[in-house]
Amino acid sequence: MDRFDESIDDRDLQAYVDGRLDRDPRRKAQVEAYLEHRPEAREHVRLDRAVADRIRERYGEIPDDPPPPRLLRTLMRGSPGGSGTRPRTKALAAAMILIAALSGWSVGRFGATAESPKPNLAEGLERHRGAADTPSPAAATTRPATMSSKQGASQQRTGKTDMLTMQAPDLSPLGYALEGTESSEGRTRYRTNLFYRDREGDLITVVLERPKQPADTAPTVERLDDVQSAYWQDGSLTVLVIGDRIEANLPTIKSAVDRAFQKIEKGALPAYYSGEPLVAEDLTHGQAPSALSPGEAPMPDRQIQ
Amino acid sequence: MSDLKWLIAREIPHLRRYARSLARTPDAADELVQETLEKALRKRAQWRRSGSVRSWLFTILYRTHLNSTRDGKPFTNPRDRMDETLAAADRRVEPTQDASLMWRDISQALDRLPEDQRAAILLVTLEDLSYDEAASVLGIPVGTLRSRVSRARDTLRNTMDPAIDAAAPIRRIK
Incomplete structure (x- = not known):
């Protein structure tokens, strides 16, 4: 029996159960030696760990449904900075974009295909025109993300969920600022629409979806009802862009989408929901937050595709 | 938006999870989180930059939860x-x-x-x-x-x- 046995008390056993001794291997070994000769204490530890597992199993999942818009509005509302804070307010809304796809969509093997999957252009155009008809919001405000009426249903997972999270592409080099987002759930997939507007009021709509089959395709430019559009697939993301001067600006737009796209391995939680920092430069427009507290990750640059 | 707001936004999922374990219904939990966020913004000056944002927010959330139950108005x-x-x-x-x-x-x-x-x-x-x-x-x-x-x-x-x-x-x- 270990000579430190008698120094082991309930606090040590609790710390052992909670995994707090992992960074103190010597003490951990002492506790394990202690337990080796005390079946009753060993049984307590086993049950305590089983109960902890039950709690994590029941409550442990980070909510994977998008935060209600009102929570975001609560944060946005309190901003006293006026128009000067607008870009980062928008960035916050962008941070909440979450695209989820239902099971059966394999992620990870992206074989290039010759045929570009054609998204629903008509539906995208309808949303684009609907947004274009909406007056541009006041300079200091951001139209909050809106959720479709099916959003509640989207929270009910019917199978394994592949998660994907990404920042809204930054189209500011083209003079477009993110004006609002809109998420909806189709029959088999989620869709997120991003609406960008420039100073003249011109609108670019970016429609993001998870495809049924991953693939890599080159952009296809198409005109529909005199409105330009371009679409392509990047692995597990389908992108449709609608608006004026799309063809001329396509390299910049695609580059922005590529930078924002971040794949998460199947089964893993999205970066935002696992509490990891988002891409700092996307959210602060190149300015590192100055108020990091100890223990907080220093906003490392995340390698994104 | 202040850096603090950004840090708070990152904690929303964790706040929602803890709130759900306390209040249990998702709607009630989000209501609790919303009240927490509002209080945090009102009391932002109280946040010590040397402290953990998560702990600070959890403190507010827990006290809000306690107050609601003590007032006889549990979130559910x-x-x-x-x-x-x-x-x-x-x-x-x-x-x-x-x-x-x-x-x-x-x-x-x-x-x-x-x-x-x-x-x-x-x-x-x-x-x-x-x-x-x-x-x-x-x-x-x-x-x-x-x-x-x-x-x-x-x-x-x-x-x-x-x-x-x-x-x-x-x-x-x-």
Whole structure:
């Protein structure tokens, strides 16, 4: 029996159960030696760990449904900075974009295909025109993300969920600022629409979806009802862009989408929901937050595709 | 937007999870989170930049939760909470009967704990806060925190013992 046995008390056993001794291997070994000769204490530890597992199993999942818009509005509302804070307010809304796809969509093997999957252009155009008809919001405000009426249903997972999270592409080099987002759930997939507007009021709509089959395709430019559009697939993301001067600006737009796209391995939680920092430069427009507290990750640059 | 707001935004998922374990219905939990966010923004000057944002927010959330229950306006009543708990269990990914029973057991066992013990063990077990942080959130000394966790474990161990041995191996979240 270990000579430190008698120094082991309930606090040590609790710390052992909670995994707090992992960074103190010597003490951990002492506790394990202690337990080796005390079946009753060993049984307590086993049950305590089983109960902890039950709690994590029941409550442990980070909510994977998008935060209600009102929570975001609560944060946005309190901003006293006026128009000067607008870009980062928008960035916050962008941070909440979450695209989820239902099971059966394999992620990870992206074989290039010759045929570009054609998204629903008509539906995208309808949303684009609907947004274009909406007056541009006041300079200091951001139209909050809106959720479709099916959003509640989207929270009910019917199978394994592949998660994907990404920042809204930054189209500011083209003079477009993110004006609002809109998420909806189709029959088999989620869709997120991003609406960008420039100073003249011109609108670019970016429609993001998870495809049924991953693939890599080159952009296809198409005109529909005199409105330009371009679409392509990047692995597990389908992108449709609608608006004026799309063809001329396509390299910049695609580059922005590529930078924002971040794949998460199947089964893993999205970066935002696992509490990891988002891409700092996307959210602060190149300015590192100055108020990091100890223990907080220093906003490392995340390698994104 | 201030840097603090950005840091707060990052914590929303964690706030929602802890709120759901306290209030249990998703709607009530989000209501609790919203009130927490509003208070945090009003009291932003109180945040010490040397401290953890998460702990600070959890402190506000827990006190808000306590105040609501003390005022007799719980974010949900126990019956609704249980109904929702069971409904939530049923909504999970293809839950087996064993899994539903298991969730019911742990939910009921947690429900029977005194509020202070439940909050303590959830912070330590679920949110993985250090003992110091959890004590700070609850506004109690570390020794008291340990004591509450220990008593909660005693109760849960006795309550859950048969269920634990009867249930199939489970998947770990963390």
